Amino acid sequence: MxxxxxxxxxxxxxxxxxxxxxxxxxxxxxxxxxxxxxxxxxxxxxxxxxxxxxxxxxxxxxxxxxxxxxxxxxxxxxxxxxxxxxxxxxxxxxxxxxxxxxxxxxxxxxxxxxxxxxxxxxxxxxxxxxxxxKDKEGTLITGTVQRIEGDVVMIDIGKTTGILFPSEQSRADRYYVGQRMKFYVVKVDDSGKEPQVLLSRSHPDMIRRLFEMEVPEIGADTVEIKGVAREAGVRSKVAVHSLQEAVDPVGSLVGRRGVRVQAVMSEIGDEKIDIVLWNEDTKQYIINALSPAKIKEVILHEANHSALIKVEPDQLSLAIGKAGQNVRLASKLAGWQIEVEKGPMVESQPAAGTEETPASQSEASAETLSASEEPVEAKEATSDKPEDS
CATH class of the missing domain: 3.30.1480.10 (NusA, N-terminal domain)
Structure with missing residues (x-):
């Protein structure tokens, strides 16, 4: 040369x-x-x-x-x-x-x-x-499944290959080569020979970014997403707040005939999404976060940052949710450890001449269930259908 x-x-x-x-x-x-x-x-x-x-x-x-x-x-x-x-x-x-x-x-x-x-x-x-x-950290990018190595999915994202580890995968997804999807860029690691772009399909902020794409009111700073709690592939709760009194924040995210929330759900495998109102009053925020259950009373314990929730017996399964899901997501969203009190159950009167057994006395006593427990008896919560805005 x-x-x-x-x-x-x-x-x-x-x-x-x-x-x-x-x-x-x-x-x-x-x-x-x-x-x-x-x-x-x-x-x-x-x-x-x-x-x-x-x-x-x-x-x-x-x-x-x-x-x-x-x-x-x-x-x-x-x-x-x-x-x-x-x-x-x-x-x-x-x-x-x-x-x-x-x-x-x-x-x-x-x-x-x-x-x-x-x-x-x-x-x-x-x-x-x-x-x-690195400049795309915290944003969404579109990629194509390039290959699958055991539980790790390699994604073609243009100039390099992104990595989707099992911990960042959604249980609702089924991956196959050639599949195009949106991914959340968690981090770009520069410690190895080549930069590693770490992707996610389960990150809570993926829901936030998808709504930002669908809801122009967020970009216009009239509606703000205050928090997201997520169990990827199953259910998410999103707390919203309006910066203008005339704007309905929940309706903005739902969209006319639910078109906006449906567009977001189609990107995440039809994961259910609950949209609730954020409130600066902690008690009211917790009540909203536990939607669709109707809450009777909220008692805050500031010392250990926990909240005791009282509900009517017919609202218990809704408040707890399937396997404790509703109360877990509400705890994450509100930032408080939530315990649901199970009030006295209505028992049939014992027949004349019979005595109430210790077992029935135990069933009638008050109990509490925290967000970390999984109730065996809880029925699956039925979510509210979003109304047309």
Whole structure:
């Protein structure tokens, strides 16, 4: 590779990969200087190379720092000797002595330049990929399932491959090669040889971003999503708040005839979504979060950040939800540990001459169920159908 070919290669890389031509040139110059020092110079020498883009010629210089008293002859030169080379020399400056390498240096330089250009190309591509997807953290991107390796799904997202680990998958999804889906960019990891783009289909903020795409009122700052609690593939709860009195926040997310919420649900495998009103009053917010159950009373315990909920017996299964799902999601959404009190059950009167057994007394006693427990007796909660806005 002669200098003309080298400069053409540098220009081509800079144009195709969007890399600064000067940056590539500096890297090549540093490599050429290192190659000379290794094979033809001294290890301690300071050598620099200058590659002139116009003349396409390479010049090599050994650099010495000008000092009053020389301690390291390889790197320093006395002021008296420096003035013999340059009359304007001064302490603190430097003297460059041009060196002329032997003919075999041309072959070494060409090989070095090739290696450096290839390495720089790999580094530049890595940097471009990292920065491009780093800027997309916390956003949604569209990708295609490329391959499935055990429980890990590899996603083609354009310039690189994203990774969907089992912990970030939704139980409602079934993945197959060629499938196009939206993914939430959780993080771009730069610790390995290549940047890793970590994707998710189960992140709560995926619901938030999907609604931002469907609901123009959010972009107009008239409606705000205050929180999302999610059990991916099954159910989510979204708390909304209006920044303008005239705007119905729940209706904005639902859309006319439910078109907006249905569009979001179609992207997440028909996962059920409850949209509730956010309220600055904690008790009212907890009541809203437990929808569709009707709450009789909320008692807050500030010391341990928990709330005791009282409901009528016929609302118990709704408040708890299937396997405790409703109360769990409400706890996540409100940020309080919620316990549902199970009030006395209506018992049939014992027949005359019989006594109430300890077992029936136990059934009639009050109990509480926290969000972390899973009730065996709870029936599946029936969610409210969103009304047309």
């Amino acid at each position: 002669n200098n003309s070919e080298l400069m053409s290669a540098i220009a081509q890389i800079a144009e195709e990969k969007g890399i600064s031509k000067e940056a590539v040139l500096e890297t090549v110059e540093a490599a050429l200087a290192a190659a000379y020092r290794k094979d033809f110079g001294q290890k301690e020498q300071v050598v620099i190379a200058e590659l002139d883009p116009k003349s396409e010629k390479t010049r090599l210089f050994v650099v010495h720092k000008i000092v009053e008293e020389v301690e390291d002859p390889m790197k320093e030169i006395g002021l008296k000797d420096a003035k013999k080379i340059d009359k304007k020399a001064a302490v603190g400056g430097e003297i460059r002595e041009e060196v002329f390498p032997p003919a075999e240096y041309g072959r070494v330089a060409a090989q070095t330049a090739k290696q450096v250009i290839l390495q720089r190309l790999r580094e530049a591509e890595r940097d471009i990929i990292f920065q491009e997807y």
